[in-house]
Amino acid sequence: MKKMMVVLFFVLLLCSRYQFVDMSQYESKTKSIEVKGAIQAPGVYEVDAHASVEDILKKAQGCLDNADTSSLNLSLDLPDESVLVIPEIKETALISINSASEEELDSLPGVGPAIAKRIVAYRMEKPFQSLEEIKEVKGIGDAMYAKIQNMICL
Template sequence: MLKISTKQLLILVTIVFILFLAYYNQAIEENEVLNSASNFTLEVKNEAAEKANRVEIKNDNQEIIVHLSGEVKNPGVYKLKSKERLIDLIKAAGGLKNKADLEQINLAEKIFDGQKVVIPSVLDRNSNQAADHNFIESGNFNVEGKLVSSYSKSAEKELVNINLAGQDLLESLSGIGPAKAKAIIKYRNQNSFNKKEDLLNISGIGEKTLENLENEITVK
């Protein structure tokens, strides 16, 4: 049987301890490297998030200028923050008048720099609807809904103001469907119609459509 002296046992124990100590130190160093890399990645992500938040806050705090007219108490040009909505613009103008047509506006609509917003009146909608009703009741349409009177359609009802008319009324115009009606409303919110020919600036409305609308619309 192999006998180990005390001196040899001590040397063996020392070698084992040194190997354990070396392994332990290496493990600590690797852990520190991993923690450093993880902390660096976290710091980069946090810095990127903070930068994005600063940019977003900066954009929200940018000032824009918007022109508000129509059925509001104090129409005019207002300076607001870019994050604000139509309801904030109306509040800045002192609120709506009693005749404002809430069915034709979106209070949550976003506003942007250089925009013009026109708040329509219920009187315009009611008068146009009444004119349409009277025109039909007068007997100028046959059972197929076609005009049989010798009088023109425009002679029997009021002209539609494309700067104020709502979605439904615009769709009643010749050659104007839901998509074109929305395009007209979007255009006038940015640039009011100064003349009928401005309709040609809208995609999908050409000379032929304008010709058919000529005797049905007005801009004043």
């Protein structure tokens, strides 16, 4: 019983020394976010502490026409002093299967030097009349055609 009284005494002593403090008065009401990339007005913006990416983009006057927002989470709450980079859509030139060099054809996914040579040899005999005709080249099937069809032209 004495031990219990001693423990109780120390618990009361410790509890009486500490006071709870409301930390909300010390929380920042705003945050700074740097916005750069394909944006109308790049810069550092002071926004509400819980502003989403969408709110920040509105403050920066929106994205440019060539902005790639497909990977952005518009509801994300970024931490203070973050950097938000808006990427640009990269336009790639199409490769002509009727006039491209072997090196250009070799840059296509799945097409190596051997298949590039076969494409050039095929078109020397008969130029391609349609994109699907490239599947007649040995080594190019439906799967490879699906990978390259948006990267080639006649």
